[in-house]
Amino acid sequence: MPDLGTYAFEILMSYGISLGLLGALICVSILQSKRVKAALQQVENNG
Amino acid sequence: MKALLLRDLRLAIRAGGGFGLGLAFFLIVVVLVPFGVGPNADLLSIIAPGILWVAALLAALLSLDRIFALDFEDGSLGLLATSPLPLESVSVIKALAHWITTGLPLCFAAPVLGFLLHLSPDAYAYLILSLLIGTPGLSMIGTFGAALTVGLRRGGLLLSLLVLPLYVPTLIMGADAVRRGADGMAATTPLMLLGVITLGSIAVLPFATAAALRVNLR
Amino acid sequence: MSLWEYANPKKFMDWTAPVLPWVAGSAALCLSVGLIWGFFFTPDDFRQGSTVKIIYLHVPAALMAINAWLMMLVASLIWLVRRHHVSALAAKAAAPVGITMTLIALATGALWGSPIWGTYWEWDPRLTSFLILFLFYLGYMALWSAIEDPDTAADLTSILCLVGSIFAILSRYAAQFWSQGLHQGASLSLDKEKNVSDVFWQPLVITMIGFGLLFLALVLLRTRTEIRMRRIKALHARARRA
């Protein structure tokens, strides 16, 4: 862990918020992709 | 073209809500601000240009969804689309009618409300001038937003969300002109830029508005 | 075979399926290398101290926030001119990615501003422009979700994107006129040595590539999802017709 000095809070918050937001976006995209893929499979099998 | 303008003005007068509502809303917003920020005359005089411009903008926003919605519901819009009048002209006329019923009265009401906010005496000319130059642009931008949301049942809120960001340049330039006037500085540049935004909107947006109307009429 | 063939939904699904994992993988690689390098192995700046580490998030996110809008603009134009469905759906898919990038740029900008400018928020033209860009993304996404018919939605959002772009640029210059600003000049330019020295520049380039690849991967993934959703809709409609 590097020495972040007095600005540790700002830097860690920046990384935390950014990676959190990106992670959330990636998770939502993947989950949605899976859900829609399954739904399409179901429609195609029935039709 | 004249027929459509006269019809819209007649409808605005007879159906009510056209002239009065926006003006009343403008008045209420401006009157409410001192209750919120306190009666300090110096403070009010500093923020007066901004308040008057923001209030004008909100008042112009209020009646936007009526621009096309009624004509869309009763079929007039479809009939106009098949008439010799191009939809681009219809858009301009609609914006003009909206301006006459909302923007123009605001230009005259604003100086009166300026007194309530202790607006600097030097600023009145710039206030009226900037509103006269800027509000036609607001009406044209709003007409474009109204055309985008005309087919939607609950388009009102969405319309505000779409239109308000588009109002930013006009607001910045308009309020800045008044502020500079109040400070005794030259306000020609913001007024010119305000004029550029308004003229640009009137030059470009009728085409976008007509395109959006055609899509919504399909 | 013309290049446009790749824009056919079926073709698009075919060629993106093998490409996507590679793009996602290289995005993950670039981001981890760039961010770890930037966070652990770069020295402090002599003026900004350790806060310079925020640059590895702030600059690439800001870059992608604008690039995402540009991509949506191009995709909207393609849809309006050539009516390629994938193009419209890609624009729709890119908006949530773009708005996330805008949020990251705003948040890291505010956090960076606090030690350097002494305040979290300053009505600086650059920050203000990003706030306005955020509002544009919001309106664009709201319009997509409000309209039921997919073609109508694609048409109207494309028109909004075109007009919005003009007004976004106007807002940018209006904001510059209105407030002179504290923000430093662009960190990215050809004469980079003037702004950012090599030690910071190398990991920054890697994270920028990483953000770009991540954007690409997310847009591909989300466009594939949109195409599938559209296909479900089309299949349902066909079943109703039969």
Place this chain on the structure above:
Amino acid sequence: MLTVRDLTCTRGGAAVLAGVGFTVNAGEALVLRGPNGIGKTTLLRTIAGLQPALKGEVLAAPETTAYASHADGVKDALTVRENLSFWAEVHGSTLDDAAFDHFDIADLKDRIAGTLSAGQKRRLGLARLAVVKRPVLLLDEPTVSLDGFSVKLFAKFLRDHHLAKGGAAVIATHIDLGLDLPELDLTPFKATEADNDGASDEAFL
């Protein structure tokens, strides 16, 4: 006056009618028949140019067609005369008394349209057709909420003052106007999946 050739029209991203073709000459009218939902409205709107055709063409001189449905743009706050003179001005024609007489609304000229009965208001809406003076009328269920007397008025206007003067009309209606007009049954033109080529849903199937 109006020729429709091999027309395929779409609704909601899929073809509804395919290969529709007919010609209507001056003085002729055509009645479109078919069950509900077959696409009569879609066809008329496509001919009127309000929505694009997927295939085929509509041949008519520019600005000769007038489309009318039950949503006829009557403004409640305006008088009967103001309503009609507006459309007259937009179409660059003059408002003469004949238009009022054809639909028996001469006595109502200065009444506010909002105070009219439903039937009177519909007659006012139809009177617009006499005002715009377009030679090809595209009428979508023109007789909705008209009583027997008004239907006769409308049929008389159509025969004596429109078709007799060299006009043409395409009418989608369920009732018999008593005019002995040729009919076109749209049922055989119902689109199949093969007609969807180029429709927006088809790209995803």
